Amino acid sequence: MDSLSPLVQTWLQWDQDPTTRAEIVHLRDTNALNELERRLRNRIEFGTAGLRGRMAAGFSCMNSLTIIQASQGLARFIRDKRPEIASHGVVIGHDARHNSARFARLAANAFIAQQIPVWYFDEPSPTPLVPFGVNHFHAAAGIMVTASHNPPQDNGYKVYSSNGAQINRPEDGEIAQSIQENLEPWSTAWEDLQSGEYLHANSYRELLPHYQSQVAKFTKSTVAQWQHPRPYVYTPLHGVGGLVFPSLCHSLEIEDFTSVPAQEKPDPEFPTVKFPNPEEAGALDLAVQAADQQGKTLIIANDPDADRFAVAEKVEGEWFLLTGNHVGVLLASHLFDSLDPSADCSSNAVLTTTVSSGMLGKMAAAKGIHYTETLTGFKWMANVARELEKNGKTVPFAYEEALGYMFSPVCYDKDGITAAAVFLAAEAKWRAQGLTVFAKLQQLFTEFGHHETLNNYFRSPSPQLTLELFRGIRGGSCLAEKQFGSFKVLRWRDLTEGYDSGTPTNKPDLPEDPTSQMLTLWLDGGVRFTIRGSGTEPKVKFYIESCGASREDAIKAVCDTFLTISKEWVQRYTPSMSCSDRLPTSSGHVLDVQ
Template identity: 65%
Template structure:
């Protein structure tokens, strides 16, 4: 204990020298005075890591957490990186936005101070903003970069720091490492770093008042362009899950004459405490319960939702008296089908491309092939899909759409990141169009299954106590006999891809076509019964996620295959490894079948 306390003393002293936030200073002082060395070690001995997702974590005092000081440090490193490496573009400035979470406005102000210190103009979005407005704004205003303070769908105690470059995409390798190195060289707060009211020639507030109408106009024109004749959607219920979508989508709908909808009263106003749900993620079971109650009370049969920063979109439909919740894969196929129909009048010489992530459904690739559209697989995350779309455009492709199964959809004509506002408007346009064909979103999905095969998925996660445990799990899998014997329980393994080690048994040179990443953990296997599954360690949460899909001529066969696959993963990989990994005992497949694990 004495040696630990001795090593902590200079870290405590440094924190108290640098931190001018009375709340977090007090936290460290109280931990010091009460002798909580172990907790101080967790807080101070490791730094929160800056990567391609920027920063995201729990708000608390300490170098390992999200707080005013670590935001200042990240911003100073980013500002110095931009000044040193892109000085000719510095006059374009940086857009800084924030959502409605606790401390988001304060963190945004502190970030602005760093750019101002480097004489980089700051276009400050004063007022809680939807995340897609920032990547849209970077392109619209030809800014050098953008910063969005948000933790997206994380719990109330979290916050984050998301960075976009001049191409409107999230930063990617190797830029993230270069910015991280710059942060490490600029840790001590600069003069005026703690100013709470920046001003001067380089500070331009209220930009959101100018940018938001341009963004919503762009969304409207794009969604309208996907139908020949604008039609009104059927009545629906909308929830922004206590987030900033409620400040944008209802007003956008009403401005277009869409008035037959109801907002969930308890969730329509931004509330950083998320009082009606512990996990404000529309993927989570129960997240849309209040929307269902509202819809049932009012006799409406369609629900749409955004997550708290409005970059994700979800929908549900009442089918024969029960609610059907569309997965991200369902919605990706539905939106793609609608957009493909819009391409019928496009110039035949135009090369069209679509993307989805390696953990998303294989259905998009089949749909694209049937239409003669180029398909490309991407690594997980829109930092990859956005930049891949840009490269395809540079090669002469028109990229119409990209998505991943975690309720994220990108429309490059609006922005190069996931965009829940545009997704909602395109979905409403599509739903109105399908209605003229006697179809609902659910029956349209069944029509697509009949054409391309029933694609059943079972996506969920194991909770991991820490990143080291997650890495140890993957090491144990690789050390096992599975790759050499090419078997997993009752399944034959037809192909094994390891994106960490850069191995793919399905290519001629045994190297994956996607870029390998030794800093991540990700395996994909192709099995009997047309099963493909991926298991990966999350980069932003304490989870090991898995994604299982089977395609069959019937829902029953596909459902049985994904359930058998999960049982094999549990028996062969998870249970022998560690009791520290926990998981849900009742899991829904994409069609609603509940798998019970005893």
């Protein structure tokens, strides 16, 4: 206990939240040394555009004190390193999770202490309104308190830079250093948020009409003639989308829809779903029930902070859940069709991530549109989009496979509200052409090849086990002999060690990151797959894609690739890692891995 006593003393000296103080006191009094060690020895890491983790007492968790510390560090960073824009203020929003409103108020105190104005949202808000607000108010930064689609016990602190995009290197490292230098709570840190010259308390109500107007304007710009979509069921999965999206639909004169009653209001417990993520199996079960009861054949969904968007359509009596790649290429097709066919399209650019489908690149090439791949996450795509715009490009769209879609005319982050509105406009247009959503997707496959994907993960209980897997892969025979099971390896890229066998200099065309694990292989037969360690979850994720002349060919190649990953890598180097027993491919084919 001797080595922990200073940490316990510091915590109790700084923390004024009765709940979390009591947690540490109880752990101290019951001599729970292992738990105290886990809670207090290491700090929650500032990265991936901010903080995210379980809400509990301790420096390693999300709580009032770590929110205060992060906010003090960010406030001092803006005051010291960005003094020319500090007076522009920061936008602070929050979702409807447990403690989100409290965390937002405590964050605001730090900026007010530095005489930095705060554009404060006093109501729960969808995440996209914060990056939209950064640009609308020309703010120095933005903060969104949210854990997106994580379980109820989690929360997060997402940070945007002055360009409206999530912070990225090296800014995140500089902010992390500033946090370390400002850990002790300032004198006003724990005070109730007070009105004053630096607090703009009505910012959300001021901003929301501008956001909705911009979304409606952009949505209508994508069609020559506005038409109404078919009747549909909407679910915000107990999140904040239900506070905004239905009213947006009414403003677009879209009236023939219903919300899932049990899920339409925010509820931080997410009581009707195991995981509040529309990608997860079962998340849309209540929406399916409602649609079947009402005779509707279309479902649209947002995740709890409404930055992601999902679609399901009833096809020949069965519900088909579209993947993020499906929705991404469908939205891109719709936007491409809205461009002037007689104009030079080379000034336009679209982006996706290296783990998303390569189909967007083929579609862009056919139109003469610039195409760029980035690392995973919108902190990369949004900042690359900003750079492309500086060089004269227009970037109307970017997407990633994890149900995220960005429309730069609205904001520089994934935006599930705008995605839903644009998708409904596209659906109405296709319906007028006699096409369902599924039929339009098949039409694109006919033109650009059938793209089949299998994205999932192996459970990795520790970072050390993840590291063992990648060490085994790098030291094994596969890469050296360029043979992966029955596949020939045409090219491989290691962004951890900065190597790419397919470039003249053997340097990758994407930024390397020694702090994460990520490998991509290109195989014969039109297969590409990436395997990487997750930065936020105990998982090793894999993303497999095959392009074939037929659905059957593409499915076989994807399944063979997964089975080889499992046998040649995971079972050989880390047999304790596990995966789901049944894995669905993007077309609904289920691979039984038992």
